[in-house]
Amino acid sequence: MPSLFRRLFGRGRRPRPSAPHIHPRSEAIAVARVELAELTPPTKVYLGQLAYLTLVLFENLSRAVALAPTTQAKTNLSRATAEVLEAHEALISELEDAGIDPVAAMEPFRAELDDFRRRTQGADYPETLVTCYLTGGFLTDFFTGLAAGLPKALGERVSALLDIDAGQDALVAELRTAIDASARLASRLAMWGRRLVGDTMLVARSSLVTGGRPPGEERIEPVFTELISAHTRRMDALGLTA
Amino acid sequence: MPSLFRRLFGRGRRPRPSAPHIHPRSEAIAVARVELAELTPPTKVYLGQLAYLTLVLFENLSRAVALAPTTQAKTNLSRATAEVLEAHEALISELEDAGIDPVAAMEPFRAELDDFRRRTQGADYPETLVTCYLTGGFLTDFFTGLAAGLPKALGERVSALLDIDAGQDALVAELRTAIDASARLASRLAMWGRRLVGDTMLVARSSLVTGGRPPGEERIEPVFTELISAHTRRMDALGLTA
Numbered sequence: 001m002p003s004l005f006r007r008l009f010g011r012g013r014r015p016r017p018s019a020p021h022i023h024p025r026s027e028a029i030a031v032a033r034v035e036l037a038e039l040t041p042p043t044k045v046y047l048g049q050l051a052y053l054t055l056v057l058f059e060n061l062s063r064a065v066a067l068a069p070t071t072q073a074k075t076n077l078s079r080a081t082a083e084v085l086e087a088h089e090a091l092i093s094e095l096e097d098a099g100i101d102p103v104a105a106m107e108p109f110r111a112e113l114d115d116f117r118r119r120t121q122g123a124d125y126p127e128t129l130v131t132c133y134l135t136g137g138f139l140t141d142f143f144t145g146l147a148a149g150l151p152k153a154l155g156e157r158v159s160a161l162l163d164i165d166a167g168q169d170a171l172v173a174e175l176r177t178a179i180d181a182s183a184r185l186a187s188r189l190a191m192w193g194r195r196l197v198g199d200t201m202l203v204a205r206s207s208l209v210t211g212g213r214p215p216g217e218e219r220i221e222p223v224f225t226e227l228i229s230a231h232t233r234r235m236d237a238l239g240l241t242a
Numbered sequence: 243m244p245s246l247f248r249r250l251f252g253r254g255r256r257p258r259p260s261a262p263h264i265h266p267r268s269e270a271i272a273v274a275r276v277e278l279a280e281l282t283p284p285t286k287v288y289l290g291q292l293a294y295l296t297l298v299l300f301e302n303l304s305r306a307v308a309l310a311p312t313t314q315a316k317t318n319l320s321r322a323t324a325e326v327l328e329a330h331e332a333l334i335s336e337l338e339d340a341g342i343d344p345v346a347a348m349e350p351f352r353a354e355l356d357d358f359r360r361r362t363q364g365a366d367y368p369e370t371l372v373t374c375y376l377t378g379g380f381l382t383d384f385f386t387g388l389a390a391g392l393p394k395a396l397g398e399r400v401s402a403l404l405d406i407d408a409g410q411d412a413l414v415a416e417l418r419t420a421i422d423a424s425a426r427l428a429s430r431l432a433m434w435g436r437r438l439v440g441d442t443m444l445v446a447r448s449s450l451v452t453g454g455r456p457p458g459e460e461r462i463e464p465v466f467t468e469l470i471s472a473h474t475r476r477m478d479a480l481g482l483t484a
Contacts, residue, residue, distance in 0.1 A: 055307070055316055062304030062323075065297070071352050072345045074297055075334060081304075082327040085320055092317060103314045110313055 025141050025165070028223075028230035032145020035223045039208040040149025047095050048105025049113075049207060050143050050158070054088035055106075056117045057139075060132045061167070067125040073174050080132070080167025090161045094154065116203050120196055126178050126185060127192050130238075133171040134193055135200045137234050140164065141227055142204045175238050190240040197231050267383050267407070270465075270472035274387020277465045281450040282391025289337050290347025291355075291449060292385050292400070296330035297348075298359045299381075302374045303409070309367040315416050322374070322409025332403045336396065358445050362438055368420050368427060369434050372480075375413040376435055377442045379476050382406065383469055384446045417480050432482040439473055 040046060061081040068074045095102040120135055122128040140162045147155040147162070179186045201224060208220070235242035282288060303323040310316045337344040362377055364370040382404045389397040389404070421428045443466060450462070477484035 051317075052313065055320060058320060058323075059304070059308045062301070062308070066301045066304070071294070071348045075293075075330070075344065075348070078297060078300060078327055078330055081300075082324065082331060085324040085327065088317070088320055089324060102317060106313045106317070 025137070025144070025230060028141045028226040029144045031226040032142060032223045033148035035219055036146050036208070037149040039219070040146045041207065041209040043098060043150060043154065044095075044100050044105050045108075045209075046143075046146065046150060046207075047091055047098070047100070047158075048102070048107075049109045051088060051091040051095065051102060052106040052109045052113050053139060053143070053203075054084055054091060056113050057132070057136050058084045058088060059117060060121060060128060060135070063121065064125065064128045064132055064171075067128060068174075069125065073170075076170040076173070077167075080164075080170050083164040083167050084136075087161045087164055091158075094157065112206065113203070116199060120199050122192065126175065126189055129171050129175050129178075130189050130192050131196060133168060133175065133238075134196050134231060134234060136164075137168060138197070138200045138227055138231055139204060141230055142207070145223065146207065172237055179238055179240070186240060189238070190235070190242075193231075193235055193240060193242065197228065201227075267379070267386070267472060270383045270468040271386045273468040274384060274465045275390035277461055278388050278450070279391040281461070282388045283449065283451045285340060285392060285396065286337075286342050286347050287350075287451075288385075288388065288392060288449075289333055289340070289342070289400075290344070290349075291351045293330060293333040293337065293344060294348040294351045294355050295381060295385070295445075296326055296333060298355050299374070299378050300326045300330060301359060302363060302370060302377070305363065306367065306370045306374055306413075309370060310416075311367065315412075318412040318415070319409075322406075322412050325406040325409050326378075329403045329406055333400075336399065354448065355445070358441060362441050364434065368417065368431055371413050371417050371420075372431050372434055373438060375410060375417065375480075376438050376473060376476055378406075379410060380439070380442045380469060380473055381446060383472055384449070387465065388449065414479055421481055428482060431480070432477070432484075435473075435477055435482060435484065439470065443469075 041049075058081060061077060061084055065074050065077045065081060068077055092102045095105050120131050122131045144159050144162045147158045149155070150158060175189075179189065204224075204227070205220070232242035283291075300323060303319060303326055307316050307319045307323060310319055334344045337347050362373050364373045386401050386404045389400045391397070392400060417431075421431065446466075446469070447462070474484040
């Protein structure tokens with residue numbers, strides 16, 4: 001298996017598969033569920049962080065809607081946006097049902113996640129689409145895996161509400177059209193994708209409960225290896241080199 | 243009754259009512275339903291224009307979410323945004339159920355409504371909130387009135403999906419906090435509100451089917467008088483002079 005480094009920074013050109021996997025979640029989630037369950041933070045922390053994160057994903061998607069150059073793209077992307085908003089509202093309801101003030105639960109994550117959004121929002125429409133596709137995919141995979149450490153019924157509900165792949169179809173369709181039209185754009189977006197995965201991994205890693213110690217690398221490494229494999233499959237689906 | 247001109251451009255200071263009407267729709271809609279039914283465009287035109295308009299209202303609201311300075315405001319405004327997206331999706335479904343291509347139906351309105359959005363989006367967070375509140379309120383009133391000229395069952399479904407007042411509560415709550423803190427802001431937003439109503443009326447007026455003739459003023463005048471009264475009540479609810 002290629003090293004983490006090579007997966008992240010390798011430059012071998014990958015042929016686009018003829019039948020790409022554009023829902024490349026299941027392996028990454030399965031590994032994360034096994035390895036991460038003990039590192040899942042308490043319910044309030046998990047739900048608060050994820051609720052604020054869905055707001056960040058929403059802001060990126062709504063920016064894509066505003067920048068979209070066609071009516072077709074606008075209405076397709078608005079569907080993806082609605083899915084993320086539904087997830088946000090469901091998380092707010094979960095917090096309320098658990099007797100937790102949603103705003104107080106989200107507040108501690110605002111500064112870090114707003115900063116993440118500013119660093120990753122992208123300079124134009126194609127970069128914003130890539131951001132929505134890659135950061136949304138990576139982080140919903142990661143939090144779906146982490147849900148294994150929540151109380152069982154809650155974990156299942158959260159996994160279900162994070163299953164928002166339909167929006168990914170719209171993102172891939174828009175991106176493929178743009179990438180097929182311009183080799184120069186493909187090269188720029190491949191660079192952008194490599195940069196995004198680093199920032200996204202930092203956000204994921206900071207979500208783990210480690211009791212003040214760095215998490216054991218032997219536990220974390222296979223999870224991130226699988227998450228990055230899923231990331232590479234997303235890049236493949238666009239015909240881009242991960 | 244004060245003249246249209248005075249209602250639009252009068253500057254008498256209005257005391258904020260102690261129990262403001264922040265859902266000031268019903269009179270305006272009732273008058274519009276009676277007067278506008280014969281001027282309602284064909285189903286494809288009506289639904290296409292309204293579907294694109296809900297995208298514009300969505301873009302304004304999502305901009306407000308992105309600009310919101312607090313977690314509380316972000317999550318409250320995201321609820322309003324979800325309501326508008328639900329209306330957009332329901333309109334797309336109505337078009338599809340009627341055998342009409344949604345994108346083809348929306349396309350003719352894109353240039354005018356994108357231009358409307360650019361002119362009315364506001365320079366900062368408070369102005370964007372005022373835009374969402376006033377243009378959203380005015381145009382959903384107007385299109386709810388126009389729905390009287392659609393086939394009956396369709397008209398009733400469209401009226402129901404345009405009943406998206408809950409989002410207005412969030413907008414009013416945010417704006418009141420900002421306005422109470424700054425008399426200078428109140429004055430600037432009152433100016434902004436006067437400018438918005440002009441642009442918004444032009445969009446409404448261009449939606450009427452007039453067979454190439456200007457619509458009879460005797461028919462239009464009472465409708466716009468009522469729509470502007472509802473606009474004035476919205477301004478009152480903010481403590482602003484209309």
